Amino acid sequence: MTYADTTHDVRDPELPGRLLTTERDALIPLLRARPDDDFALATLACPGWTVRDVLAHCAAALTRVVEGRFEQGGFSPEANDRDIAERADWTNARVLDELERGMTEAGAAIARAGGALDGVALGEWVHSGDVRDALGAPGAYGGQGLGSALTLLARVTGQKGHQLLHADLDDRDDPLRLGDASGGLTPARYIGDAAMLVRLYAGRPVPGGVTYELAGAKAEDLNIFG
Template identity: 70%
Template sequence: MTTPADVRNVRDPELPGRLLAVERDALIPLLRGRPEGDFALPVPACPGWSVRDVLAHCSAAFTRVLERRYEDGVFSPESNERDIAERAGWTNARVLDELEHGMTEAGPVIAGAGGALDGLALGEWVHAGDVRDALGEPGAYAGAGLPYALALLGQVTGRSGRPPLHADLDDADEPLRFGDPSGERPPARYIGDGPTLVRLYAGRSVDGAAYELAGMEAAELNIFGG
């Protein structure tokens, strides 16, 4: 049996920035080429939000990071809604400009935060998948950023004490470990592809996906749902 590779224990501070740079190079040209009406489409993963709302939330989050604005309640639902409302009068192009700038410049700030902002980078990558999904783009949570996202997911889940999981991925050369192995709970086992595992960890719909999960309920994986 192949021993799962441990992607949890040693933090790579440059990893979030690499993930965001790869995603920027794929996402921004895609969005700049979409018609204006697409920005009003609803995002199923984020009820009540449009594509533009999700992008405004992401661009605002990066700006807060770059400006080191971490006041009480930052990234709360109320704060997110305020950020979106503040950009209501902006053109879509201006929102994309802010988003592109943030994805380009936030990496070093995240790297220097000692891991506290790694989950933000991962969440922004997931939101890019949410947007692709809303636009009907194939491979919403896949693409060139997936290996970086899986590695970052391993680091985030390992540090946050999530239940241990061994993942045999269809699209990876070797099994990977996620979560914290220090407790008494034996590792759960996942068999399937990487994008579906990301969806599970992000609390996104996996309807119609073929996968196996043993030793854990799917809801226990959700790192964004509390």
């Protein structure tokens, strides 16, 4: 069986921006239609953060990318908490306005960064899944951007030197290769759907009733954000 290997392909600098705008077009209308009470819901994926907190963090991070502001801790937990606190008195609509602008404009800055910020686009897309999950909305860690997200995931795991993993995806035609073979570890094997694979690599909770097979690695070993 031949596995699609996106870790060593020529980088498409426009891919992160396309992922962000694709998710923008789906997520922002969904959020603008939700009542304010929904923004106060807790998120399972980000303990201690509400839906609004996640959105404020995402909006601030993308603004930092657009403006090239990575000083004072960059994307550290302290900087993230400060960004959220700075937006505490904003309306939900204003947070969404900033998020929409960021998802629209950050792609160009990410493209210019030569790959160093590609993971930001992937992280923003994962956080979109966190929000959908908390709201009980469909498409968490999936949707139209899934193909682009998997391409970025393969590239990020390769850059980070993660253990090579061969993924046979129930809902995708082509199997996928993630990670890097240079570490010398025996390749791991995953069988299941693509959204579950994203959850594992993002360190997100596994919903009840979802089954998958993972051999040759532990789920916690896959986490790219841990």
